[in-house]
Amino acid sequence: MKFTLYTLGLLVAVASAADIYNIEQLEAAKKAKDKNIVLKNIQVPAGQSLNLETNLKPGTTIEFAGRITFGFKTWDGPLVRIKGKNLNIVGKPGHVIDGEGHRWWDHKGQRGNRKPNAIYVQLENSKVNGLYLKNAPAWGFSVNGCKNVDFTNINVDNKDGHTKGALNTDGFGVAASRNVKIMNSRVNNQDDCLALQSDCDHIYFDNNVCEGGHGIAVIGGYGNPKPITNTFIRGCQVIKNNIGIRVKTMRGGKGLIKGVTFDNVVLKDISEIGIVIIGNYLNSGPRGDPTGDLPIHNLVINNVRGNVLKNGTNHQIWVKNAKNWKWNSNVVGGTKKMPCQGVPNGLKVEC
Template sequence: MQPMTKYHSHGNKSFQGENDILGSNLCSFGALEQAKKGKDPVIRVRNINVPAGRTLDFQGLDGRTIEFHGRVTFGYKEWSGHLIIIKGKNINVKGMPGHLIDGEGHRWWDKCGGNCGKKKPFLIYTQLEHSTVTGLRIKNTPAWCFAINECTNVHYSDIDIDNRDGHTKGGHNTDGFDVHKSRNIRIYNSKVNNQDDCLAINSGWDIVFENNVCEGGHGIAVAVGGYDVNEAKNILIKNCKVIKNNIGVRVKTLLNGKGIVDGVTFDNVELKDISEVGIVIIGNYLNSGPRGEPTGGIPIKNLNINNVRGNVLGNGTNIQINVAPGSPSGWIWKSQVKGGKKNPNCKGTPGNLNNPCNW
């Protein structure tokens, strides 16, 4: 007997509760290429297991909608590729009720992340234009979750990245959203529970991160330097909560790097139970940690800290500033971070501003 196909086209009515939009029901990894060749406006991904070392590759789908239904899982392999790639223009990605993208990251977790140990894949790589990604439910990524790379005019909303199991099972470098060389990006109404940056902007322009909750990780970061483009301009982080992270919010530039950070605003950000430092602004960042005297090759201009408030735990530090004297300019600062300790060694605050470490 011939095996039954798991690719159903043109609005298969065997799935109850669907709307009447024509679409392809993708129920096996092997049917992906056939679905991509079709012209149905909607591809519905249903309960797929992606073979080890393979990518669920959504390219060549301009103008179409990708819906996730049921549970998506992945075979285990130590490799540095991407488990899902979504690339194109005018694409709408939707997570439907009851779905889950489950990375089962505990199979890779070894407390090393991308620094050592097992090779770990990125979960989702996006390179999109004029598109939306909404409603995704993601659990236990092997390491990094979203790569937002060379994207333009894209909204990411109502996304839940749940890596809380990694707190006790060895998760590391489980970044929520990593942004690079992207323009006019908005990430909003989302939650991240992880063991690294909730948001890390390495480079980009006109980026908004709004109404998001970050829990358990390393805070919200603008981290510039060490890439082919080292420029972050017009960044707004607004109406967010950072809960039980080691860092609250930070701007960090690479030691001996070249580039610019201009127009970063943290507005109405609530910090709760931060363990190490509430607000960090440094110019001597290295992957292994801050080191040496800061350099001014990536000046931090027009930084606005507005109503960043909350508490740092007893052994933590409220504010850390260490930038090259004369390199920053145009800062505005209004914060109220309680608890912890004041840092008497803040350096490089621009002349227009009284040192906030002494407030």
């Protein structure tokens, strides 16, 4: 009898999950303080975000279990907004968050029509696992103000955009965050796989695959002068991107990049430059001499290896006030040479 009662109780607990098929049901479930919300085949109205931030109790589990779609509107988005503490965000097998980005893509990216970013995340002490984002109109995941958050088994699939006019579809943009881990994930897109920006500490980008885009980027001085520290990019593959890995600081910017490590990163068929470290970045490309007010310290390049296509460049370095670097790379194949300027004394880099 005890076993039967326990089983019945378990069935009741499972049945109490709120299955959500529209925005109205979602709002009702949040007001009812449901702690297990299952999203199924929701059509989000044009110009609205799928709101997963207000009225969510700590400890809530949100499961994506169907196809989530969005009405068309030229706006900034995001299509999905996730915010809270102690949340568990889960993508179930067969689900898709379908941005249907082809409705916005115009070959111009941010310079064209307004396009919504896909998923904005501001979480603490939470986990995001197994989400499948397909054809984001613009940025994929905007990770902002997060603390102690794990992202695992994420798939950002924008490969349709290679032939349908997508640009500026960054996979993960991370800013103002602490102790964030992005692991065992895959990005196929038309911009940075990872764009790590100012005011970040202890960011881990481990065992991820980046395909088709602009590589893995650490960007100092973009938006504010707060430093980027203790960043670890390990065990990743960068396949058929135009850039492999890069650390770039804004020309005229202020701040510091300190303690960035690239370890065991494989580059395959990079079309332009394998490793880029520059201190004179502008959105239009490197311009003039680095100003040196945003130096790169304690940079580690270890076991970064692979190939650049013919007419590409293996390494490009143009920095000022850099110090305490360690360098071990084996990037080959590029025939276009660029000078190395500002390499710390005693370090040998083949440019």
